[in-house]
Amino acid sequence: MRRSLKLMLAMLLVLSMVLTACGPKAPAQEPTPGEEPAAGEKVLRFAIGAEPPALDQQIATDTYAIMLGNHLYEGLVRVHDGQIQPGMAESWEISDDGLVYTFHLRDALWSDGKPVTAHDFEYAIKRLLDPATASEYAYQGYYVKNGEAYNKGEITDPSMIGVKALDDKTLEITLENPTGYFLSLTNFISLFPVRKDFVEAQGQAYASEPDKILYNGPFILTEWIHEASLVLEKNPNYWNKDAIKIDRVEIAIVSDSNTAMGMYEAGDLDFVAIPAARVQEFVDKGEAKFYYDGAEFYFQFNVNGKTPQTGKFLGNANFRKALGFAVDRQNFVDAVLKNGSDPATRYVLPLLSGVNDTFAKEYPYEFYPKNADVEKAKELLNKALEEIGATADQIPTFEYLTDDSDTARTSAEAIQDMLKRNLGINIEIKQVPFKQRLELMTAEDYDIVFAGWGPDYDDPLTYLDLWVIGGGNNDTGWEDQTYTDMINYIRTASDLKARADKMFEAEKYLLENGPIVPIYFRRRAWTHVDGLTGLVRNFIGADPDFTYADITR
Amino acid sequence: MVRYIIKRFIVSIITVWILVTLTFFLVRALPGDPFLSEKITPEIKANMMRYYGLDKPLPVQYATYMSNLLKGDMGYSLRYKNRTVNAIIADAFPASAELGIRSLIFSVTVGLILGIIAALNHNKGWDYASMVIAVIGVSVPSFIVGALIQYLFGIKWKILPVAQWKSFAHTIMPTFALGLGTLALIARLMRTSMLEVVGQDYIKTAKAKGLSPFQVTVKHQIRNAILPVVTVMGPLVATLLTGTFVVEQIFAIPGLGRHYVLSIQNLDYTMVMGLTIFYGAFLVFMNFLVDIAYGLVDPRIRVGK
Secondary structure (H helix, E strand, C coil): CHHHHHHHHHHHHHHHHHHHHCCCCCCCCCCCCCCCCCCCCCEEEEEECCCCCCCCCCCCCCHHHHHHHHHHCCCCEEEECCEEEECCEEEEEECCCCCEEEEEECCCECCCCCECCHHHHHHHHHHHHCHHHCCCCHHHHCCECCHHHHHCCCCCCHHHCCEEEEECCEEEEEECCCCCCHHHHCCCHHHCCCCHHHHHHHHHHCCCCHHHCCCCCCEEEEEEECCCEEEEEECCCCCCHHHCCCCEEEEEECCCHHHHHHHHHCCCCCEEECCHHHHHHHHHHCCCEEEEEEEEEEEEECCCCCCHHHHHHHCCHHHHHHHHHHCCHHHHHHHHHCCCCEECCCCCCCCCECCCCEHHHHCCCCCCCCCCCHHHHHHHHHHHHHHHCCCHHHCCCEEEEEECCHHHHHHHHHHHHHHHHHHCCCEEEEEECHHHHHHHHHCCCCCEEEEEECCCCCCCHHHHHHHCCCCCCCCCCCCCHHHHHHHHHHHHCCCHHHHHHHHHHHHHHHHHHCCEEEEEEEEEEEEECCCEECCECCCCCCCCECCCCEECC | CHHHHHHHHHHHHHHHHHHHHHHHHHHHHCCCCCCCCCCCCHHHHHHHHHHCCCCCCHHHHHHHHHHHHHCCCCCECCCCCCCEHHHHHHHHHHHHHHHHHHHHHHHHHHHHHHHHHHHHCCCCHHHHHHHHHHHHHHHCCHHHHHHHHHHHHHHHCCCCCCCCCCCHHHHHHHHHHHHHHHHHHHHHHHHHHHHHHHCCHHHHHHHHCCCCHHHHHHHHHHHHHCHHHHHHHHHHHHHHHCCCHHHHHHCCCCCCHHHHHHHHHCCCHHHHHHHHHHHHHHHHHHHHHHHHHHHHHCCCCCCCC
């Protein structure tokens, strides 16, 4: 026994040597945790939640690629903190009928030293719309004349698309309809320029590695370790490089929000999202900040119901509103979400632009109260029962469709409890994976679904036009000619004030009669180190925007 | 021996082929499709389905896939649209494999030692101590171990980096978190097996022959007791080396683990197929190696010369 113990000790020794022999791979340049980067160079460090699936301008769709694209590339204009600034275009003119945009390009260079020309924009937009590109975001080019027809294969001649390089420095874009927000749309990644010769030389591998991309934005990508990290450096060829203060950006790909928070606390990151469980702690410390991410969540009703039995009730507007008044939104965001989200008392996101200010300031409105109004809910329910010709004990149990995450579960249970307690209405929670939920919604195979929507552009129409007859996302069975007529008017109106009035009218009409009940506008909590300034959080498009950020340590 | 190997090899190939075929049809039977999203229009989706050949009848898709696969081409990912499945696996596997090998070395050596110490000191302090470690290792899931050591060593004491996969220091915590469960499993297996072997007649014979306790323990007891451990090694190596979702997630390691989960969530058909083939082939190959190792390790099994 003694000898065998000695043997064990010997084996342990060998083991420890084997383990240490695995040795450090990069001993010297590796910063120890918490160590500050070298002085002089301004470095910004943060984490994103996933690998950007594609950085190809016309293929990219996800939030991280859009964020990176905003810093690696530049479109005709640059939208910074809601303000439109000249980008690749130095100036532009808009025709009186709002249909023809003429852009005058500045002298700007691609990262290989060749000039950015109007032809690069023309090629990019045609590439986006070409059915052979199979771009998921092709619809971002549908504002351009004949763009939709070309993408759908109704016409095959690309020269009929309303985009034309008049010369190297002049680009003319003709629109299908006057579109007030078109200028800010040119700041979206899908409409960013690409250079034909380069893209064609790279083939399908275009933009899959740092050296397979051409840059024309404030930063260039110098390192991309897939699924692990990205490094951006200031672009020495960028036309406005003197305005860029950050020299180097180190982005870690960290999918677990608690891990990212740990890295922040260890001093490895300069700003970070706060995980829901710790928001209160940071609020108490006075270090929490909040921003709207643009997403709104609402009950969406199938007005025909999953079965004729449920349809009888869900088809009644007063019944749907009764559910809306029975939900305690303030309590829901405070006790369940705990992330600083806002109770949605109306449908249009409060940040979207109106005529001169935000739409919400120009047209203040509160349809649903922040807290439940049980009296009103019961009154509406009784009215509904009278209209339907049923009694309270005949109300069936409704299926409540939601995602399969933990937070979706607790959210659904809170709603279930509120409806039961305030109205005596029962719902049965059905949790499915995201894609299956979308499929069930498309098939109108549900009673109530907890759905969300994020804005595509800075205009209330991005929310309002969802519910028109035949709308691609109107999976509710709600077909209302009055509402559709209002939206059609808004789509083509050129008088901005009259258009905004009509949008307000449509919003009120939708809340009164429509197939949705808004619940909350999502906000996200984040925190940053002292000395970080000029970082903009956006509710639309690229977020965060660190173009003009600065950091002092 | 050669005939045996060839036979086993053919069986392995058939196993992988069945696996590929089953997965091909099962993943397409899942509700939803790869391009389902809130904002896509039917025309654009049809366009994308056509581009990736997903509009063709299933048997045609299957034939195309198999013929490409035979050329070693697993196609482009439907989510990472500019990258091939081959490239994604080639990028992610090294990190998973490195973490796997490290935790394998850690868990097998420490596990065996613990198991042997426990068995040799049956019902004494060492035994109880080893088994307490083993029970903790089995019952505490790796995400708790991972989160706990990450908090203590990374955030509180700042001894080790919190996450990411860069230097040796970055690998210590994930190696421990991933290896602890396996370590416990091996320790318990080895202990039980040692105790079983000690009652066998050949041990008595060896002792009666007058061999030293050292020789009895190493040559007869351990060599026979290690067989069940060898049996579990095949699947274990495959599991550890091809990545694990939880540990990779906690420590932000760019391995294969997250692809298993995400590719299914995204219904990224080509990626699901690629990972299934990769993992399946790896598992089958490891079991194949284990079968051969049996012949070498087990004194009772001698595959024809």
